[in-house]
Amino acid sequence: MSSLRLARLQEERKSWRKDHPFGFFAKPAKNPDGSMNLQSWTAGIPGKPNTLWADGVYPISITFPDDYPSKPPKVKFPANFYHPNVYPSGTICLSILNEEQDWRPAITLKQIVLGIQELLGSPNPDSPAQEPAWRAFGKDRATYDKKVKEQAQKYIK
Amino acid sequence: MGKDSQLQAVLGKDVLTKVRAAKVLLVGAGGIGCELLKDLVLMGYGEIHVVDLDTIDLSNLNRQFLFRHKDIKKPKASTAVAAVETFNFHNSKLVSYMANIMDTKQFPLSWFDQFNFIFNALDNIAARSYVNKMCLFLKKPSIESGTTGFNGQVTPIFPYQTECYECTVKETPKTYPVCTIRSTPSQPVHCVTWAKNYLFGQLFGEDEETSPTDFGTDNQDEIKNMVSEQNELKELKNLATKDDFFESVIDKIFIKDINKLLALEELWKTRKRPIPLAWDSSVKDKIEAITDSDVARGQDVWPIEKYIFLLMRSIKELQQRLADGETDLEFDKDDEVTLDFVVAATNIRSHMFHIPLKSKFDIKQIAGNIIPAIATTNSIISGFSALASLQMFTPNPREGAKMVYTFQDATRFVSTSSVVESNRKCKSCSIPRGVLKINLSHPEIVLGDVVDALVKGFKYGHDEIALILGKDRLIYDVDFDDNKDKKLADIGFQAGEVLLVNDENDEKATVELYIEAMDSGKIEVPNMELPDAPEKEATEEQEDEKEDDDVLQAISDDAPIIIDEEEEAEEASKKHKLDEIDEHETTTSKKQKTSEGQDHVLIE
Numbered sequence: 001m002s003s004l005r006l007a008r009l010q011e012e013r014k015s016w017r018k019d020h021p022f023g024f025f026a027k028p029a030k031n032p033d034g035s036m037n038l039q040s041w042t043a044g045i046p047g048k049p050n051t052l053w054a055d056g057v058y059p060i061s062i063t064f065p066d067d068y069p070s071k072p073p074k075v076k077f078p079a080n081f082y083h084p085n086v087y088p089s090g091t092i093c094l095s096i097l098n099e100e101q102d103w104r105p106a107i108t109l110k111q112i113v114l115g116i117q118e119l120l121g122s123p124n125p126d127s128p129a130q131e132p133a134w135r136a137f138g139k140d141r142a143t144y145d146k147k148v149k150e151q152a153q154k155y156i157k
Numbered sequence: 158m159g160k161d162s163q164l165q166a167v168l169g170k171d172v173l174t175k176v177r178a179a180k181v182l183l184v185g186a187g188g189i190g191c192e193l194l195k196d197l198v199l200m201g202y203g204e205i206h207v208v209d210l211d212t213i214d215l216s217n218l219n220r221q222f223l224f225r226h227k228d229i230k231k232p233k234a235s236t237a238v239a240a241v242e243t244f245n246f247h248n249s250k251l252v253s254y255m256a257n258i259m260d261t262k263q264f265p266l267s268w269f270d271q272f273n274f275i276f277n278a279l280d281n282i283a284a285r286s287y288v289n290k291m292c293l294f295l296k297k298p299s300i301e302s303g304t305t306g307f308n309g310q311v312t313p314i315f316p317y318q319t320e321c322y323e324c325t326v327k328e329t330p331k332t333y334p335v336c337t338i339r340s341t342p343s344q345p346v347h348c349v350t351w352a353k354n355y356l357f358g359q360l361f362g363e364d365e366e367t368s369p370t371d372f373g374t375d376n377q378d379e380i381k382n383m384v385s386e387q388n389e390l391k392e393l394k395n396l397a398t399k400d401d402f403f404e405s406v407i408d409k410i411f412i413k414d415i416n417k418l419l420a421l422e423e424l425w426k427t428r429k430r431p432i433p434l435a436w437d438s439s440v441k442d443k444i445e446a447i448t449d450s451d452v453a454r455g456q457d458v459w460p461i462e463k464y465i466f467l468l469m470r471s472i473k474e475l476q477q478r479l480a481d482g483e484t485d486l487e488f489d490k491d492d493e494v495t496l497d498f499v500v501a502a503t504n505i506r507s508h509m510f511h512i513p514l515k516s517k518f519d520i521k522q523i524a525g526n527i528i529p530a531i532a533t534t535n536s537i538i539s540g541f542s543a544l545a546s547l548q549m550f551t552p553n554p555r556e557g558a559k560m561v562y563t564f565q566d567a568t569r570f571v572s573t574s575s576v577v578e579s580n581r582k583c584k585s586c587s588i589p590r591g592v593l594k595i596n597l598s599h600p601e602i603v604l605g606d607v608v609d610a611l612v613k614g615f616k617y618g619h620d621e622i623a624l625i626l627g628k629d630r631l632i633y634d635v636d637f638d639d640n641k642d643k644k645l646a647d648i649g650f651q652a653g654e655v656l657l658v659n660d661e662n663d664e665k666a667t668v669e670l671y672i673e674a675m676d677s678g679k680i681e682v683p684n685m686e687l688p689d690a691p692e693k694e695a696t697e698e699q700e701d702e703k704e705d706d707d708v709l710q711a712i713s714d715d716a717p718i719i720i721d722e723e724e725e726a727e728e729a730s731k732k733h734k735l736d737e738i739d740e741h742e743t744t745t746s747k748k749q750k751t752s753e754g755q756d757h758v759l760i761e
């Protein structure tokens with residue numbers, strides 16, 4: 001209900017419109033009445049070229065809480081997304097999205113999506129969020145690579 | 158001797174005349190509200206309107222002195238008004254409403270405008286913020302009051318001039334490292350937090366992780382254990398429909414998980430090892446013999462078997478709720494069943510970790526973050542609030558207006574300080590506000606007309622504006638003009654909604670408009686000059702680049718990022734403020750204001 005929060009979200013929309021990284025998209029969800037829901041966005045994260053992730057554009061949902069930007073947005077991949085730092089529900093484990101860690105109100109949407117793109121190809125083995133991908137990443141790289149590539153085909157560009 | 162003669166001797170004829178003519182609003186008829194209403198009636202206020210949503214509860218009677226046992230379940234507002242009628246010596250006109258002050262239909266902005274000023278005696282943050290905002294729209298002064306235990310505060314607010322309710326940052330409750338809660342608790346509060354925020358949510362709540370990214374430990378085995386524990390909990394949750402769910406919970410949570418923790422030798426070098434719950438036939442026999450009446454006295458600490466019984470009983474009832482179609486159950490301290498679950502799980506865990514058990518009564522306080530309300534503090538704060546209102550009748554009320562605090566720990570119980578300038582970064586009062594009048598029954602007005610009227614009225618000099626309606630609905634901007642030809646009703650315009658207008662070229666400040674219906678004409682934009690948009694830091698562009706790098710850096714090596722050290726220093730220096738004063742809710746400790754210009758009042 002804070003007006004500053006809305007002004008900030010509109011600011012994010014405007015900055016994104018003027019300048020956003022190549023291959024990404026981000027927009028508020030449409031409401032049935034024809035308006036847009038500034039609180040709930042969808043975005044697409046392209047895998048970095050020359051990585052296992054390169055073939056896909058991975059969808060995320062971004063939900064901005066009522067006390068954004070004091071609190072970080074909640075960012076999710078689809079459920080059961082295969083990545084060591086993504087929980088089974090799709091919630092992403094990333095320090096800049098954690099209030100108690102590196103979240104700062106000044107962090108922009110652009111920085112968030114770039115951060116997530118970075119995380120795709122460079123998982124953090126110290127922040128396990130799901131068993132299968134975390135274990136495979138640490139102990140069975142062949143399986144890990146195979147699964148990641150299969151997933152990329154599912155979200156092919 | 159006339160009835161008013163003593164009042165006149167105290168206040169002076171001039172002030173008394175103004176008080177007699179004043180019409181004021183008192184929001185809240187609880188702990189402070191009862192006291193304040195008594196004060197205002199005895200001061201001879203001409204007309205007092207009292208709004209409170211609540212009915213009277215047994216637990217109110219110790220301090221809300223206008224209420225009696227026979228009043229339980231009656232509305233607070235009308236009961237309080239009826240009670241003060243018995244000593245309404247100056248014939249104040251009293252009007253009561255049992256209603257939510259945030260109801261825009263019953264209390265539109267124009268309704269607030271009838272009052273000279275407003276007394277806030279509320280017990281929750283949402284309603285306070287709302288009333289604060291209405292006062293900002295109307296530029297109407299208010300007097301905010303609140304208490305937490307022995308500490309209390311009175312703040313006169315002059316909108317856009319002095320600090321508003323939202324100008325100070327609210328402290329958030331204390332948090333504990335994940336590892337302390339999940340694997341190495343050492344205090345009752347750790348077990349309460351575990352039971353309430355982790356276990357309850359995992360078993361009965363929303364299907365959602367608490368998603369810790371910082372476990373508060375570097376022990377990889379410990380982290381691994383926490384992760385697998387959580388995944389197993391998910392599987393356990395799926396058993397919630399089964400008859401033996403309780404046994405599964407005991408087996409997993411209070412036996413297997415503890416054994417796994419015990420295997421992490423590293424943890425127990427400096428700590429006492431927990432003991433898994435004894436779950437044999439002798440314990441089961443004891444539980445068999447326990448009945449509901451054995452677990453009725455919440456003030457006592459019971460033997461552990463009774464908590465196991467309580468756990469069993471509450472789990473069965475929660476299972477029943479799920480079976481009845483309820484989903485995503487939530488902990489509520491006043492919901493006996495969820496409280497029982499948390500009490501039982503807390504104490505069984507405490508028992509295993511050699512932590513003293515707590516009574517149900519104590520655990521309710523810890524879990525509900527309850528700080529006792531104290532009648533004396535309410536009474537003192539109300540008195541100061543009533544006194545502060547006299548300042549409103551001086552020629553320049555803002556000059557000389559004082560905040561008043563009480564502190565239990567300070568050398569002086571009562572201190573005062575001058576009101577502070579409003580915070581230019583405040584999320585509420587840094588935004589200009591006005592009233593947008595629209596003939597909502599006019600058949601031809603479309604969104605495009607509103608855009609045109611705003612562009613013209615606020616003299617933007619371009620039509621690149623964004624319109625956001627209500628909580629979060631973007632209805633128009635440069636890149637989104639699909640709705641331009643839509644009728645206002647179809648896009649959700651109604652009286653009482655708030656419209657945010659943002660200058661996409663960042664020349665003029667963002668403005669918030671309260672939508673009011675009018676019967677004739679079309680659209681009336683408020684006659685106000687929009688200030689320039691707050692200036693952005695000159696080096697923002699460069700800093701943006703730097704931030705990008707910093708953030709990416711933080712991702713790769715976990716280094717903390719510092720984006721604006723200055724801002725943080727400023728935040729820290731603001732901490733001297735009395736942040737979140739609240740009758741029931743806050744758990745944070747208050748620090749005494751020590752800035753310059755403070756003077757003390759010693760109460761003997």
Ligand SMILES: [Zn+2]
Nearest residue numbers: 321324583586
């Ligand atoms: Zn403010």
